[in-house]
Amino acid sequence: MKQKENPIIDVSNVYYRYEKETNWILEDINLTVYQGEWLAITGHNGSGKSTLAKCLKGLIMPEKGTISVLHWDTTDKEKLWDIRRTVGMVFQNPDNQFVGATVKDDVAFGMENSGIERQEMLKRLETSLKQVRMFDYVDREPHQLSGGQKQRVAIAGIIALEPSIIILDEATSMLDPEGRKSVMKLMRHLNKENNITVISITHDLEEVIHADRMIVMNDGKVIKEGKPRDLFQSTNDFEKVGLDLPFTIKLRRCLKEKGLEISDNALFEEELVNELWTLYSTN
């Protein structure tokens, strides 16, 4: 049983900007992330999503407000390395985060930096690469791998450090459909089986609808927060903030406009299909 009530990250009144006297990139952000949940963060390009993610990993510090990760304050220099190890981050471009000469080196790099002893390192190298199904590629060089495979190696490097949280910063947006599916499948597994909290920054609304919870950002602020089902039922202005709607929602609205008497409940394709055929059989 998952413990979705235990806060793991707490963001309180956070403000951030690149330089003094300029506009806020993040403005009064308040947010709690719960252990074991899958939280999707969406919003158009430039809405502040990635900046927020960097704050959560302690890569940048807020100008005002506080962020705590597992009760450690990100401004506490003594805890910074613990925070960075507990929060893993997968970036957008698979080529920019591959640092090793081979798959093995790449996964070992992070562990060496964290001072993990050799015996333990070899053990973790094997388990993490097996988990991402890349153990057969242990001696391969990056140019021999597809984008999806590189991202899975990046994830192996992260899970080898046994993090509590993994942030996906548009980690599948540069992958082909096959690569995207393999990375998402792996992350769902890590979320469910290893109880790793996932924070996914994404434009892909078909991914968002499967999240436990979502937040929508616009101009540096959190403008919506809730379960995808609730938000997509009640909100009509996603397009106004540069976002698309999931396919099912667009279709059910269009059907309604054309006079079909259907509810605003369906979120997944399966649900809409069932509702349509029920409608047909009861009339």
Next chain:
Amino acid sequence: MDIIFNQLTHLYHPKTPFERIALKDINLQISSQSFTSIVGETGSGKSTLVQHINGLLKPSSGSIQIGSISIDSRKKVSNLKELRKQVGMVFQYPEHQLFEETVLKDICFGPINFGISEAEAKRRARWAIKQVGLDTDILSRSPFDLSGGQMRRVAIAGVLAIEPQVVILDEPTAGLDPEGRKDIMSLFKQLHEDRQWTTIMVTHSMEDAAYYSDQMVVMDKGTVAMHDSPENVFIQIEALKKLGLDLPQSMQFLRLFYAKQDLKVIKPVFSIEDTADEIIRALKTVRKG
């Protein structure tokens, strides 16, 4: 401008132990003023194929004819500059290729390089920037002070200013948010029609291929597996599945919808509107039947 591939084969690292066939005996005719999407799994040869159209790659054997220009594996390439003037290429992340101090200079670089006078290049830059939906004020700014979406438009304006007849788009919407994606695709569709381009788009998005193109080329292991209209390509569900390709979401939904009643109907329907009409029609028919 018709583009004809004639028994074209391309080898990577020929005559070395690393030799690999990237394209195998391609025979393909892309008609003038068509909008053709090239789809296929990663490594199927999509990019290698289009890189022959503007002479970035030379065939290992066979030839390619682009309008009146021919590139033959057996002959030395002579009119590459003329070819690149006719064939514009919008790469993935075109904004990474901006480099000049001002937007004006950046857009003028291509035309001047092709021997156009400075005055004419500037006139084209002003025209091109308006075509991509930006204000002429932006011409004096540094391209690096612009937003991501603006940078991409500036890069596209640079291709426009060369006034090409053939335009190759290599995953033109990669990394954009949904609104940016829609904007850029409608811009290309508009330009395709207004400028009477022959447009060739490499894409992983079955939705974009279905919605924007009138022809599709499906690549598989360096060969052309299908070349037909999106309507005729997407009804070949089993064949596509074997090639590792999905259906557009609209058709995936319809399949699920029909499967619930054990119906095996396959309709090439791509827009939300048409999908809704098809559902309503089906519900009425089944009710009557």
